[in-house]
Amino acid sequence: MDPHVSDPSAPLKGGPSKKTEKKLAKEARHQVVSFVFMIFLTSVAFLTVASDTIPNRFAIPFILLIAVVQVLMQLYYFMHLNDRGNGWNNIMLWTGIFVAIMTVPTLMLLIGVIKF
Amino acid sequence: MSQAYAKKSVLWDWLTTVDHKKIGILYLAAGGFFFALGGLEAMLMRIQLMFPELGFVSEQTFNELLTMHGTTMIFLAAMPLLFGFMNYIVPLQIGARDVAFPFLNSLGFWLFFFGGVLLNLSWFLGGAPDAGWTAYTPLSSAYSGTGIDYYVLGLQISGIGTLIAGINFLVTIINMRAPGMSMMRMPLFTWSSFVASALILFAFPALTVGLLLLMFERLFGATYFAVEMGGNVVIWQHLFWIFGHPEVYILILPAFGIFSEVLATFSKKRLFGYSAMVFATLIIGFLGFMVWAHHMFTVGIGPVANAIFAVATMAIAVPTGIKIFNWLFTMWGGRIQFTTANLFAIGFIPSFVMGGVTGIMLATSAANYQFHDTYFVVAHFHYVIIGGVVLGLFSGAFYWWPRMFGYKLNETLGKWFFWLFLFGFHLTFFVQHFVGLMGMPRRVASYLPGQGLDSLNLISTVGAFFMAFAFILFAVNVVVSVKNKSEADPWDGRTLEWGIPSPTPEYNFAQTPLVRELDPLWYEKMHGNGKLKAAEPLDDIHMPNGSILPIIMSFGLFVAAFGLIYLVHPVTIIGLLITLVCMFVRSIKEDHGYHIHKEDIQNEEGAG
Structure with a gap:
């Protein structure tokens, strides 16, 4: 062996x-x-x-x-x-990016001076 | 190379353990302690509110009690208790011998523990934090004493531990599943732990950043939240709730998992709608990130933003409703056994639905202006947290106790506990809806007589005493049942954790099991010989060595935190050095673990 x-x-x-x-x-x-x-x-x-x-x-x-x-x-x-074998890495990475894309610009709008 | 197994003293063994089962029990013990502490704080508050204008505790003490009650219950009781079950049960449910990173698992526990101790030491060192568990700025940044420094650093340290634990579970569940255990064959508790861990991974950084800003503001004169310097106090609220809302799903999802296991086992049926349950869990986790501003409807973020967050919040009722109906259909036509564990699960359904209904009421942003900061909110979140998470914890405790400790809790005492607790819980919090609708604000130390609040508050306090008494019954149960030895599979279980001898061997599975279906043990009982099939020949088992380093590493950060709180820089540097030296030692010291030999396993398995 x-x-x-x-x-x-x-x-x-x-x-x-x-x-x-x-x-x-x-x-x-x-x-x-x-x-x-x-x-x-x-x-x-x-x-x-x-x-x-x-x-x-x-x-x-x-x-x-x-x-x-x-x-x-x-x-x-x-x-x-x-x-190959990076499926989970991709899933976690893109989930993270997605969450960031949702939160960061929303946050920027919400604490900015512009109100809707 | 690996060394032979050496017998250690019991205390040293527990301090250095990297075994997921022992760490699970450590989490349960520490979480149980903090749970009792948080309960005590709640009782003191309820006694103060028993009669109008009572002077049982001072206003300042009351503020400290309410802050520490919330902080302790969320960060130091509910999460560690769930981590305890996750640690012990998840590797068993997926057929693994340990978590992916046993050393990090131990580090995660000790970081949480030292963070919790630091937070609670504030009681003796100049007063506990007093700005509410949400620690809104500018109250927390400019108008509070050292207590908030303990809050910031204590949560920061225990938060690192939580993040480590979350990542560990993600890696474990992705990489360590037994052959045949595909993602869609995983038990629901493992699935919900997986989603909760992903939420931890993505939500905790927001808290870390928020706490870091608050720390810089308080200790080093930064001005993120100082309006007169161009700062913005609302940033803290956003950061806190971007973390805070996923946090409540981090708590409730594993509890949902526990109920799914318990209801299926005690209805003698496969979980109804397994794939819908998995999907609903994922959707809840996903939507959890898009609703944080519903905690901030009255801040003034504007009607359009309020409407968007209100609709997103109401959308969460859909996957949750899917789950509720699936649990009901799981019981439908099943052979239901009313064990204590199942009673908690059945009691959970109506209790949690009530909390869900008030949740929809609160999500209606226009009506929220009326409910905001009243006891209605207190009633709502206690209904979802006690009616969901705490009932789940007790259900899981009664269900998995034989697996974890080798004895069954007394069922008669357990049923008394259940009924008293459920009765006390509804008595305490149901009336608080009305107290809130009558306009009593939350977080106030007292109220005036003759406003219709007197009798309802008294009823609420009486209910709290019922809950306290019920919890004492549980503690008694733990002690008196010790002799009540249990067989390996007392509930006729369905999942892998019931297919191994009791007490659980150190290596979990002598041979890694082969998983052929969802509910693998039940499948083998119905279609095989009732025993798990092995996926590998019996061989030596490689085990990790224990290590004292995690405790010293965490202690280093604990020391550094004191240096930061009192701005004594040498102490900070010494503390950080302790941690860094431990990390260095861990990095350069080779440690290949040891082997448990085939013959020893055969002896043990033969005897058991």
Whole structure:
């Protein structure tokens, strides 16, 4: 029996299989592509403000929009939320986001000066 | 590597235990103590209100009593008692050997315990908190003494413990289910504990933030709630109720779970509408986050906002109604046994429905202007909390007592307890509806004679004495029944927790059970040989080692809290250092637990 089974702290022996190697290579490619894309998004956000090509009124929602895209990419490509076995993580995450979306803007409206 | 099992002294064993069963019993013991304390505070208040203009306690003491009664009962009694049952029963119901993080489980308990002790020490150190359990600003931020500092830090520490426990249950229920125990085969108590834990996860951060703001305001001169500095006092109310409303569902949902187990067992029927029950539980948990402002109808958030929150609140009556009807249909045509546990469950249905009806009345935002801050509200929430949560706790106690302590509580005494308690409860709180409608405000230390309030208040106090006497009967019952040894499955149970020997072995299941249906034990009784099928061969069982660290870690925060309350920074730093050093030790010290050997298990199972 592999000593790792009885004692989880024992070192693993041998290298990864061909299939795992292929999968790892694919994952690494995804990481690099999404990393470059995120750098691109960050620079777009910066350029939006630095250059005066886009009106201020539009700049803030635009930056927020690309921020949301970037957060989603971070979660799904860097933090592997789209891998198998992450169903519950997704459920809890989205429930939390949903609760926050319900409460925070409501709260902002309710304690704001605007009354309906 | 793992070490051999070594015998420890009893006290050391309980202080260091990471066994979910022992932690469950610790929760029950500590929660029971605080329950008695909160009850005592209630009795003192009722004696003060027995006659008009009575001088039994001073106004200041009365304010402290009402604040501590509410805070103690919610945070230190009802929740820990439910956690006690959840800890003991949920792993057994899903066929697990422990919770997912036994060490954190112990840490959660000790944090709650030290938080509770800190809160109650305020009685002896300059006066208890006196701003109501809701601690509304600016009363709590600018016009109260050190008591509120104890409130803030005590709740903060016990809140961390609650959050830890909630996350632990979520992970346990998601990851540790036995083979075949799909989500839709989980007993209702496990389901409702799961939803309650999710509510804890999402609701407690709001309280944490609120308490943190209040702490900064009081101790370090922040101005979140100071209107003259551009602050807003209503922020506290929102934060408190964003937490506070899910909190009442955190309390009631596990109680609903207990009733679902008890009614099905003692009606000898499968729970009616299982999937509808699960769905209703989820919906209640979900809607619980969208109704917080119904506590604030009179604050002035505007008619449109009031209307939206009123409608959302009334919507909760729908899933709750589904549950009530499912319980009635579970009993319909069943072979009902009127055991004490079942009496509490049956008594719950009409009592809770009455609380629900007044809830709809209160949700009517226009009428709420009349009811707000009167005894009508007091009557309403005692009807849902005593008529729902407390009856659930007692029902669960009588139902699971043989499983937890190996003996059955005396049924005759139990029935006396039930009838006296139910009678006392309705006598105390039914009249308070009318006291409230006549205009008596809540949280006042006295009232004038000749306003029609005298006799009703006296009746209410008499009822409170009935409840106190009934609770003493329960305490007596616990002691006198010790010799009343019980078999492993005294109620002809349906779920996994009744399929193991009594007293419950340390490792719960010698072999992880195979679950073939909803109500797995009942299925095996009807379609198998009455014993749970094993999902694995008998083998050595890996167990976690006990640890003293949780208690020291919690003690560190307890010390730090004193440093913060009296602004003695060295003490704060020492306290935090104690906690951090413990965390460091826990992180670097390797601990692989130990094994219980196959032969020992065979011996024990053979004998039992």
